[in-house]
Amino acid sequence: MIDSLWYGRGAGARIAAALLLPLAVLFGLLTAARRALYRIGWLRSHAVGVPVIVVGNISVGGVGKTPLVVHLVERAQALGLTPGVVSRGYGGAPGKLPLMVTPQTPPAQCGDEPRMVAERTGAAVCVHPDRVAAARRLAEQGVDCIIADDGLQHYRLARDAEIAVVDATRGLGNGWLLPAGPLREPQRRLRSVDVRVVRGGVRPGALTMHVRGEQLIPLCGGKPEQLADWATRKVHAVAGIGNPARFFEGLHLAGLHVTPHAFPDHYGFAEADFDFDDGRPLIMTEKDAVKCSAFAKPNWWVLPVSAVFRATDAQVLEDILRRVCN
Numbered sequence: 001m002i003d004s005l006w007y008g009r010g011a012g013a014r015i016a017a018a019l020l021l022p023l024a025v026l027f028g029l030l031t032a033a034r035r036a037l038y039r040i041g042w043l044r045s046h047a048v049g050v051p052v053i054v055v056g057n058i059s060v061g062g063v064g065k066t067p068l069v070v071h072l073v074e075r076a077q078a079l080g081l082t083p084g085v086v087s088r089g090y091g092g093a094p095g096k097l098p099l100m101v102t103p104q105t106p107p108a109q110c111g112d113e114p115r116m117v118a119e120r121t122g123a124a125v126c127v128h129p130d131r132v133a134a135a136r137r138l139a140e141q142g143v144d145c146i147i148a149d150d151g152l153q154h155y156r157l158a159r160d161a162e163i164a165v166v167d168a169t170r171g172l173g174n175g176w177l178l179p180a181g182p183l184r185e186p187q188r189r190l191r192s193v194d195v196r197v198v199r200g201g202v203r204p205g206a207l208t209m210h211v212r213g214e215q216l217i218p219l220c221g222g223k224p225e226q227l228a229d230w231a232t233r234k235v236h237a238v239a240g241i242g243n244p245a246r247f248f249e250g251l252h253l254a255g256l257h258v259t260p261h262a263f264p265d266h267y268g269f270a271e272a273d274f275d276f277d278d279g280r281p282l283i284m285t286e287k288d289a290v291k292c293s294a295f296a297k298p299n300w301w302v303l304p305v306s307a308v309f310r311a312t313d314a315q316v317l318e319d320i321l322r323r324v325c326n
Contacts, residue, residue, distance in 0.1 A: 003061075006173040006182040017180045024180035031177070031185055038155045045158040048135040051145045051324045054159045056152025058189050059182040062242020062265060063167040064199040064307070066113050066287070067211050069149045071307040073121045075314075076145055076321050082124075084143035086134035086157075087114045088150065089127030091266035098128040098137045107291045112266060113149065115290045120304070131157040145325040152193075153184055160324045162193040163317075165209070168201025170243065195316065207313040213250070213305040219289055219296035227303065231255030236276050238284040240267035247285055251303075256283075263288075271295040 005017040037043040053072065057063045069085060076083040089099065092111035101110045103119040110127050118125040124141050128134035131154045135146050151157060152164060166172065173182040190196055196206040215224045235256050239247040240263035248260040259280070263273070269291050274282060281299045284292065289302035309317070 002179075005180075006176075007170055014174065017174055017176060020180035021176065024177040027179070028177045028186065035155070043155070045155055046132045047158040048132065048139050048146070050135075050139050050143060052135060052148060052157060052159045053145065053161045053163065053320065053324055054148040054151045054154075054157070055163045055165065056148075056150050057165045058152065058185045058187070059166075059170075059172055060178070060184060061170070061182060063165045063170075064197075064209060064211055065150055065165050066117065067305055067307040068163070068165060068197060068209065069147050070117060070120055071309075072147050072317065072321065073117070073123050075318055076147075076325070077121070077123070079318070079321060079325075081145050081321070081325055082143050083145045083147055084124040084126065084135075084138035084141065085114070085117050085121075085147050085149055086131045086138060086151065087111065087117070087125065087127050087148075088129050088131070089114050091268070092127065094127055098126050098134045100137065100141070101125040101127055108268065112287045112290055116287050117149070119290065120286070145321070161195075161320050163195045163197060163320075164190055164193040165197045165199060166190070166203075166206070167199050167243070168203070169246065194320065207309060207316060209313075210308045211305045212308050213303040216283065216301040216303055218298070219293055219300045219302055220298050225301075227251075227254050233257065234280050235259070236261060236274075236280050236282045238274070238282060238288060239263065240269065240288050241265055241285055247303075251283065274300075 005013050055065050055069050073083050089111035092109050094109055101114045101118045107115045114125045114127050124138055124143055126134040126137045131148055131151050138146055177183045197209050198206045199209050202208050214227055216227055217224050233256055237248050237251050237258045238261045242265045244262035248258050251258045283301045283303055286302055286304045
């Protein structure tokens with residue numbers, strides 16, 4: 001598995017990854033050339049008439065971008081703004097583009113994360129591989145600021161602020177570029193962003209973000225229950241996200257006895273994937289739940305999570321919203 005090469009600590013993983021270094025060097029040259037072309041103006045970044053804040057990362061895989069996007073959208077709404085979100089819509093087959101996403105849009109069409117954001121926040125969400133086209137559609141819809149989900153490397157879209165997220169547990173792996181390591185851009189790219197956010201840890205000069213869930217919501221409708229009240233219960237846990245182990249560990253730390261079921265990120269679930277046949281409750285992530293509601297069972301639960309910051313760090317993000325959007 002490629003993750004074992006990128007994040008493995010043994011000498012074997014390092015040696016195996018090193019075999020891919022020639023390709024990583026080529027990837028780095030192409031990446032540097034592309035950035036240089038934008039810097040000198042041979043390739044153009046396009047403004048869309050409203051402020052844009054980009055949330056992204058320099059490594060592949062899940063690091064907590066979407067909870068941060070939701071946090072920014074909710075804070076913008078609390079400030080009286082009308083934010084919109086642009087996304088590539090990974091895992092979806094939208095057909096006609098750009099696609100405006102609603103809480104009723106099938107995840108198979110728009111992708112799981114855009115559907116979750118639309119359902120969670122009520123904000124306008126637009127999907128297009130070309131974020132410029134998506135942002136222009138949102139501007140036509142009357143939004144007054146745009147949050148770009150996973151758009152750090154999409155330089156065609158001009159931006160007013162950049163926020164980069166790093167996972168404290170996995171870090172930047174072996175620190176090498178693709179395919180020898182997990183990095184899309186060199187580590188020095190983090191020095192050029194406006195804010196660095198570290199999920200689950202403390203780093204000098206970076207904000208600390210925790211992602212927490214406290215309530216379990218029944219997929220078939222009904223009264224929520226506190227996760228803390230489920231301590232010692234035996235459950236199945238399903239996660240088709242970038243780092244499923246983090247989700248399972250969170251349930252374990254809450255005192256649950258977890259039988260984990262990890263699936264690939266953005267996995268398209270079918271009812272047969274849940275044929276556990278032992279009567280135990282099933283808990284899944286919010287991103288996965290939007291794809292499973294059509295065949296959900298009464299003992300299936302979703303654990304929504306939110307980004308949590310210290311007051312001083314939350315103020316930094318709010319100040320960015322005020323600066324960029326005023």
